[in-house]
Amino acid sequence: MLLATKKAHAASAHSSSNLAAVCRGIEKSFGSGETRVPVLRGVDLEIPAGQITLLMGPSGCGKTTLISSLAGLLTPDAGRIEVLGTDLTRLKGGKLVDFRATHLGFVFQQFNLLTALNAEENAGVPLLVQGYSMSHARKTARDLLVRLGLGKHLDKHANQLSGGQQQRVAIARALVHSPQLVICDEPTAALDAEAGQTVMKLLCELALDGKRAVIVVTHDHRIESFAHRIYRMADGKIVRMENRVDSQQPSREHTES
């Protein structure tokens, strides 16, 4: 059964709220006993739909752990994560995997394209995961890749594309199945300044086109101008939130407790 039908149920569930994702009191530690290391210490986070949210902070502050939890790839020790109206902590096994396949899109720092597939096939993978045919997946991916300026590179493999081109293929892959939440982990880290700006511009244009929520984990201050909201993390906590939707509003500062 195609997973797309499940999308309608989730969409209707959260249509009443403008928040694509909400985290409340998220705690996560690794190790046990004396080697136990707390990575997230009670994180509260809200990701509005139709906006770009940046998650920034020094290395080791817990950004990757937080988005892994948001994506359902890690289970927090405490707290609640609601994505598109669904409590992720209550989803287990195959249902969690299916939810991810249907509603989430990913852009990775290292692109993680399948080397055996060309650009068109790579971009269509999420549709194949959902059970669509290769021909349908390729056609849908082709349209996106053309919009991303890769119309002449459809049959090229990852090792034949530049970093920027590979990341654009990754963006197409993240959007091809029309997810409502796109999670980007350092999307510009492996790119030069110009390529990074191009990628962010395209991401914003296409991602926000469908009123999607986009969360971007980054160290790159050059892309702050693309954000509607910025969360700054340190030592496993949100220490500052800047809401750039309305620049007139002062930013909310979170005090450490």
Added chain:
Amino acid sequence: MYQVALKMLFGDLAKYLGLVFGVAFSTLLVNQQAGIFVGLITRGGSLIQDIPEADIWVMDPGVKNLDTSFPLRDTELARVRGATGLDWAVPFFKSTVTVRTANGELEGGLLLGLDDTTLIGIPQKFVLGSLEDLRPPDAVAVSAEAYRRIWPGEKPVQGKVLELNDRRAVVMAVVDARPQFTSSLTFYARYSRALMYAPTGRNKLSFILAKSVPGTDLQTVCDEIHRRTGLKALTSEQFRWKCIEYILKNTGIPVSFAAVIGLGIIVGVAIVGLLLNLLILENLRQYAALKAIGTRNSKLVKMVLLQALVVGGVGYGIGLGAAASFFEFAGNNDPNFKGFYLPWQVAAGSAALDGSIMILSALFSLRKVLFVDPAVVFRG
């Protein structure tokens, strides 16, 4: 996703070819050696197969195989003929002989003495001549391999003279006989004539060949013969398996072939297991990305198993084809391989073995895929 799995497999051509080679080599070795093994040990009973007219063999109770016959008294033939359920019984003589070839060299061979009247005991396929050509006093038939060894390079013709144990014999027929375990040179003469070529002691009869009345139970007839005469009576099939069993238990052949076949399996497992593991390890990050994107573990398992089965199928096909070609070529061009073939049971067994190796190798490699943390794709 199955198309993705196959593209991932074929995308790494070096490993794919290495995997196919590993399976093909292992399949070839296992099938070729097993086929030769089967061909070799079944030669222990090939003389019995060459005499399909008889379905019962009667012999001294101490006889264990064709090569260790003990002479029976001539009167035993009449006693056997008196058993209920028998259609006929004829004498059969077996002895070794020495023959001088056209080059002056000596070869050892087998001399079989056939019933003077019916000539039962000779293979039914004649390459040259016929049964009637064996009626003249000095007439003998030889196996095709015997003719080739005695007169190498010459086309079979009637009238060739040779010496069997220093006595004159005239080749009047050539038969297509199955090679035997101890010798491929076989000579056939009438019973009375054979006794002259290979004189024995007081008792001369090696075996008694018999045929049951159609519709009677073979085992019942055998039991009746034993009860009446005290001799051992076995069906042709029983005696054939006894001869094969003797070779299995009293020679190093099974161990030798088992060692080679075992090595073939180990090499196959090693190559396939190693390369499949490498293929998955090198693609582990991509599998993690697929898991992060939303591919279930069950789908990944099926993808890897599909890759394993494709490799196994292609490699098995190539290996089996090579083994079959070997037997076809060797059987047609080398008389030493005459009668060797690839039994379907061996091919089926090696298919099951290959499949098991592929599945086990895949499952072993899959552990890494199943337990890889998809969050690893978020780390640089």
